[in-house]
Amino acid sequence: MVKLEKVKKQYKDFELDCSMEIKEGWITGLVGQNGAGKSTAFKAMLGLIRSDSGKIEILGKTPELLGKEEREQIGVVMAGSGFNGYLSINDLIPIFDAMYQKFDKAWFLKECEKFKLPLKKKIKEFSTGMNRKLQILAALSHDAKLLILDEPTAGLDVVAREQILNMLREYMEMPGRSILISSHISSDLEGFCDDLYMIDNGKIVLHEETDRLLEEYGVLKVSKEQYQELDHTYILKKHKDTFGYRCLTDQKQFYQENYPGIVIEKGNIDELITIMIQGEKI
Structure with a gap:
């Protein structure tokens, strides 16, 4: 069209x-x-x-x-x-x-x-x-x-x-x-x-x-120490917070399977936009 x-x-x-x-x-x-x-x-x-x-x-x-x-x-x-x-x-x-x-x-x-x-x-x-x-x-x-x-x-x-x-x-x-x-x-x-x-x-x-976007993208909420230990291959952007980092990924399942101890949220579109626009590339 x-x-x-x-x-x-x-x-x-x-x-x-x-x-x-x-x-x-x-x-x-x-x-x-x-x-x-x-x-x-x-x-x-x-x-x-x-x-x-x-x-x-x-x-x-x-x-x-x-x-x-x-x-x-x-x-x-x-x-x-x-x-x-x-x-x-x-x-x-x-x-x-x-x-x-x-x-x-x-x-x-x-x-x-x-x-x-x-x-x-x-x-x-x-x-x-x-x-x-x-x-x-x-x-x-x-x-x-x-x-x-x-x-x-x-x-x-x-x-x-x-x-x-x-x-x-x-x-x-x-x-x-x-x-x-x-x-x-x-x-x-x-x-x-x-x-x-x-x-x-x-x-x-x-x-x-x-x-x-809604099923496979996710937001990792990690401390500074957890961030250092992460495989960064599938992280699109990171955003520094008081507790550490919010990281946007398009491979949520990879981190769910390999890092069961970290917080992984589905994230809504507004949050994805915020991290994509305000976040830093790895």
Whole structure:
């Protein structure tokens, strides 16, 4: 669906240097801290900014060659953007109808009712959660094959985040669809994505299938003395703590079998990100 090969974009104090792929039928997550480069990567693949070098393909074409038909197959939610606040949902419906050949008005209205989105109220009076739900419904309303969602759950409470993720799970029940979703709330994506890319300072620092990340990666919590005795072959990064070290490994079972006396935790995505970004290489 989407492929970025060595895509670079240089700004005064930031450089994107990114390679990634979103496969058909997959939900791919892009996780990282605020300012890590998630939005820049999204803008590059959509052709909203021109990259300095590298290759981008989206639906089999470069972004600048996407025609109206291909663009209708993409549903987009960008962080910090939204609809004109002086419009209502009733005002938006004829706009969507004109923009998208496959706009499903009946489905859209049904979902607005389901999520209690008022049709006549000005969008500027919507809460953050209502705005996010409206943006996602708009992206889902025209039978898109690909969703590109930049921080769609940012600023939402736990209930609203789960509602949005459930909407996206229903979307993926149809074959031939894909989602690329970014979030700095990486725990949202643990049970949702098929694979995860981790980005830091514009660079991809880790790519792994989520199942393997959760099953085979682990965090060793060891004293300084235990650390010295460890086989460091399968340690990706270490992070110094008051008690000693937290070490990230992608071969948890090796250390469980060979070092039964040390503490080994499964580790959640947030902890893995912290050690990958803040830790030191061995």
